Amino acid sequence: MDGFIELGRFLFEQLLNWKFYIVGAYPKGPLGGLALNIILAVITIFIGFFIAVLFGLGRTSARKYIHYPCSAYIDTVRSTPLLMILFWFYFLLPVAGFRLPVLWSAVVALSVYASAYMAEIVRAGFLAVPKGQMEAALSSGMSRLQALMNIILPQAFRMMIPSFVSFFNSHFKNTSVVYIVGIVELINSGIIISQRQPNRIFAVYIFMGLLFWIVCYTLSYFSRKLEKKLGILDYESYKPEIYREDLVLVPLPKAVKRLMVTQK
Amino acid sequence: MELTLLIAVITTITSLLIGTVLAIARLSRFKILNVPGRVYVETARNIPGLFWLLFFYFVFPQFLPFGLGEKLNAYPGYSVIAGIIGLTFDNSAYVSDIVRTGIMGVPKGHIEAAVSTGLNRIQQIRHIILPEAFRLVMPPLGTRMIHNFKNSSLCMVIAAPELTWAIQQVESITFRGLEVTLLATFFYVFIAFLSSRFIIYLEKRMRIDISSITQMRT
Numbered sequence: 001m002d003g004f005i006e007l008g009r010f011l012f013e014q015l016l017n018w019k020f021y022i023v024g025a026y027p028k029g030p031l032g033g034l035a036l037n038i039i040l041a042v043i044t045i046f047i048g049f050f051i052a053v054l055f056g057l058g059r060t061s062a063r064k065y066i067h068y069p070c071s072a073y074i075d076t077v078r079s080t081p082l083l084m085i086l087f088w089f090y091f092l093l094p095v096a097g098f099r100l101p102v103l104w105s106a107v108v109a110l111s112v113y114a115s116a117y118m119a120e121i122v123r124a125g126f127l128a129v130p131k132g133q134m135e136a137a138l139s140s141g142m143s144r145l146q147a148l149m150n151i152i153l154p155q156a157f158r159m160m161i162p163s164f165v166s167f168f169n170s171h172f173k174n175t176s177v178v179y180i181v182g183i184v185e186l187i188n189s190g191i192i193i194s195q196r197q198p199n200r201i202f203a204v205y206i207f208m209g210l211l212f213w214i215v216c217y218t219l220s221y222f223s224r225k226l227e228k229k230l231g232i233l234d235y236e237s238y239k240p241e242i243y244r245e246d247l248v249l250v251p252l253p254k255a256v257k258r259l260m261v262t263q264k
Numbered sequence: 265m266e267l268t269l270l271i272a273v274i275t276t277i278t279s280l281l282i283g284t285v286l287a288i289a290r291l292s293r294f295k296i297l298n299v300p301g302r303v304y305v306e307t308a309r310n311i312p313g314l315f316w317l318l319f320f321y322f323v324f325p326q327f328l329p330f331g332l333g334e335k336l337n338a339y340p341g342y343s344v345i346a347g348i349i350g351l352t353f354d355n356s357a358y359v360s361d362i363v364r365t366g367i368m369g370v371p372k373g374h375i376e377a378a379v380s381t382g383l384n385r386i387q388q389i390r391h392i393i394l395p396e397a398f399r400l401v402m403p404p405l406g407t408r409m410i411h412n413f414k415n416s417s418l419c420m421v422i423a424a425p426e427l428t429w430a431i432q433q434v435e436s437i438t439f440r441g442l443e444v445t446l447l448a449t450f451f452y453v454f455i456a457f458l459s460s461r462f463i464i465y466l467e468k469r470m471r472i473d474i475s476s477i478t479q480m481r482t
Binding site: 075076078079080081082083084087088090091092095173174176177179180187191194201202205208209212213216217220 | 306307309310311312313314315318319322323326410414415417418420421428431441442445448449452453456457460
């Protein structure tokens with residue numbers, strides 16, 4: 001019982017450090033803490049989104065010289081750990097002649113990472129729009145670009161919103177990785193405090209975890225609500241192909257099955 | 265490098281086991297099983313994996329009784345163990361969510377059929393529900409496992425001597441950051457590619473079973 005009271009006291013002590021957890025050394029030094037996490041996540045998602053639309057649509061292209069580079073980019077980034085991408089830009093930017101603060105390499109790395117994942121979301125949303133929409137738009141005299149901008153993408157984006165929100169949630173958690181290159185975000189500020197008060201380490205970690213939990217839980221709560229509201233728009237066609245084939249109960253000849261798999 | 269693979273394989277197996285048990289617990293009617301499962305998943309999912317690694321390395325040993333914590337801190341291999349525990353803790357929450365959706369996706373008729381053939385609850389789970397659920401969720405589960413393999417690179421923060429930590433050491437001696445990073449990236453991409461091929465292969469093999477079931481039904 002005594003232990004609990006002591007823990008409560010330690011936790012209360014951490015409340016006095018709240019400023020360092022939330023904004024770091026902000027008014028006198030660089031911005032840090034939880035605010036930096038949130039800002040990093042928002043900025044990189046925003047930059048990543050534009051790259052993602054390019055690559056995601058490029059991957060759906062029928063022209064091979066567009067399709068293959070886009071697929072290669074997406075698959076390579078997706079199968080590399082975020083830490084590796086971070087090191088890439090951490091080492092690459094100085095070699096390329098940019099003398100920028102470390103924060104910029106983190107921003108670039110996170111946006112590259114986000115762009116690959118979001119490109120897959122964009123592609124799935126794009127493919128989920130029924131084919132008839134494109135045909136109808138083309139036959140009413142629109143050019144392909146017009147049809148894409150006015151008909152296909154608005155519908156596709158509406159379907160993507162829940163996935164984007166849940167990706168934002170996981171991306172927010174990923175921003176904590178940048179602590180490795182020495183940026184003072186939430187985890188690093190927690191570590192700094194715990195090094196100053198080594199006997200309070202447990203309280204520090206609980207406080208840190210609590211902050212993360214509050215932000216992520218609110219996010220996931222809203223994303224669940226959104227999913228209920230929007231996600232059912234056209235859920236059947238948003239499922240990956242694997243499920244769609246299972247819906248066919250009559251056994252199909254192999255040739256037909258092959259057609260269904262290749263037809264994207 | 266072997267350690268990276270070892271950590272990935274061990275965490276895959278342990279998180280599959282724990283995740284499956286959790287998924288079943290979360291779907292049960294009894295609150296004693298249901299509520300702790302939910303609390304665990306919500307906690308583990310809403311806090312980054314990096315936090316859990318640091319937590320299990322620095323904070324967890326302090327709680328162990330009988331001076332076990334000091335012994336663990338002195339033991340040089342503890343960083344690897346803490347890495348495995350932390351990654352499993354993080355990953356099994358995701359796995360349990362995936363498996364849970366799989367179990368919910370098993371057609372009701374199959375479970376009714378199992379009941380009417382006289383299987384008890386455990387037999388139903390073992391022979392009917394789990395095999396079908398795993399087949400349904402094979403693609404997301406595979407993605408999660410590749411994700412877990414990539415997350416094993418985070419173990420470098422607690423100085424577990426795996427690939428990323430090793431390239432950091434090489435970099436600090438030779439100052440050739442780009443070259444070593446390139447090498448490690450190749451390794452990660454190669455392993456991820458191989459495992460994704462393996463998952464697609466598994467999926468194809470398993471799908472034959474399902475189509476034969478549907479054939480029987482028609």
